[in-house]
Amino acid sequence: MGLSWGYRDPSVDERAGIALIQDAIDLGVDHFDTADVYGPFTNEKLVGRALAGRRDRIVLATKVGLVVEDAATYRYGRNGRPEHVRASCDASLSRLGVDDIDLYYLHRVDPVTPVEETWTAMAGLVAAGKVRWLGISEPSVAELDRVSAIHPVTAVQSEMSLWTRDHLEDVVPWCAAHGAAFVAFSPLGRGFLTGAIGSGARFGPEDFRSKLPRFRPEAVAENQLLVERVRALAERRGATSAQIALAWVLSRGEHVLAIPGTQRRRYLEQNVAAAEIVLSPEELAELDRLPAPVGARY
Numbered sequence: 001m002g003l004s005w006g007y008r009d010p011s012v013d014e015r016a017g018i019a020l021i022q023d024a025i026d027l028g029v030d031h032f033d034t035a036d037v038y039g040p041f042t043n044e045k046l047v048g049r050a051l052a053g054r055r056d057r058i059v060l061a062t063k064v065g066l067v068v069e070d071a072a073t074y075r076y077g078r079n080g081r082p083e084h085v086r087a088s089c090d091a092s093l094s095r096l097g098v099d100d101i102d103l104y105y106l107h108r109v110d111p112v113t114p115v116e117e118t119w120t121a122m123a124g125l126v127a128a129g130k131v132r133w134l135g136i137s138e139p140s141v142a143e144l145d146r147v148s149a150i151h152p153v154t155a156v157q158s159e160m161s162l163w164t165r166d167h168l169e170d171v172v173p174w175c176a177a178h179g180a181a182f183v184a185f186s187p188l189g190r191g192f193l194t195g196a197i198g199s200g201a202r203f204g205p206e207d208f209r210s211k212l213p214r215f216r217p218e219a220v221a222e223n224q225l226l227v228e229r230v231r232a233l234a235e236r237r238g239a240t241s242a243q244i245a246l247a248w249v250l251s252r253g254e255h256v257l258a259i260p261g262t263q264r265r266r267y268l269e270q271n272v273a274a275a276e277i278v279l280s281p282e283e284l285a286e287l288d289r290l291p292a293p294v295g296a297r298y
């Protein structure tokens with residue numbers, strides 16, 4: 001996402017983005033996550049170009065259901081209507097340059113269209129051979145029960161990290177009980193947990209984080225307490241804060257995956273290496289004692 005949308009660094013051009021994705025595949029990363037709304041549309045094209053000739057080595061995920069109303073101010077709407085789902089899937093296949101999508105997510109439940117109608121249309125895409133598995137992003141357990149009665153949920157993608165623990169008591173166990181993966185998005189707290197965002201950091205309107213309460217100047221300053229505690233543990237372990245944040249997410253269950261995003265080879269290497277870190281019970285307990293963050297997620 002970050003290569004095209006949200007936190008895009010204009011100095012990282014398309015060629016560099018493609019090379020980074022290909023480096024990731026060479027390092028063993030086998031799951032890539034995009035969405036039609038990232039860009040909008042440009043991230044799917046980027047991912048498609050990067051995967052050409054490498055498609056069979058990865059699990060490719062994209063999403064439908066969010067529509068950009070104003071890209072400059074990050075204003076979104078939701079659309080889960082069956083005709084929108086079908087047309088969007090064809091458009092994603094074409095931008096990605098693939099015959100099928102491994103994992104197709106509903107990006108957000110549309111409050112106007114009953115989720116059963118959206119999910120039935122998505123199940124139709126599986127029957128048509130355009131999609132292999134279905135996923136859903138940021139659902140409630142009640143919504144998971146409703147959709148899984150129609151077609152199995154293969155993955156739930158919701159935010160989870162050291163400072164976003166909302167789903168640990170409900171959705172994460174639901175996934176374990178139903179054979180679904182829990183895919184943690186923003187596992188680095190959109191970069192905050194890595195320590196790279198100091199108390200003086202300010203985000204311009206082109207950066208999505210400028211819209212989020214947790215990234216307002218006063219919250220960024222107060223939440224440094226969290227960052228310092230993660231950094232202290234990382235230093236003792238000889239790891240980076242990013243690696244500790246990822247290792248914590250991966251410790252939440254065999255069925256829990258992390259999908260960190262980066263635009264830099266150095267971070268990519270660090271994040272891949274985090275998969276080897278196993279935190280001790282004492283370290284996990286220390287991380288569980290971190291204070292709750294200041295500021296809401298959205």
Ligand SMILES: NC(=O)c1ccc[n+]([C@@H]2O[C@H](COP(=O)([O-])OP(=O)(O)OC[C@H]3O[C@@H](n4cnc5c(N)ncnc54)[C@H](OP(=O)(O)O)[C@@H]3O)[C@@H](O)[C@H]2O)c1
Nearest residue numbers: 001033185186187188189190191194242260261262263267
């Ligand atoms: N379903 C949804 O609604 C939803 C919402 C948000 C995201 N997502 C998915 O989740 C993926 C990841 O989420 P995300 O990008 O929001 O958050 P993230 O992975 O928590 O954080 C990304 C940020 O962390 C920085 N970073 C990455 N590795 C680092 C390291 N080792 N050290 C220091 N800084 C590091 C990146 O900087 P650089 O960019 O400078 O490398 C970027 O600013 C996205 O690509 C997207 O596919 C889904």
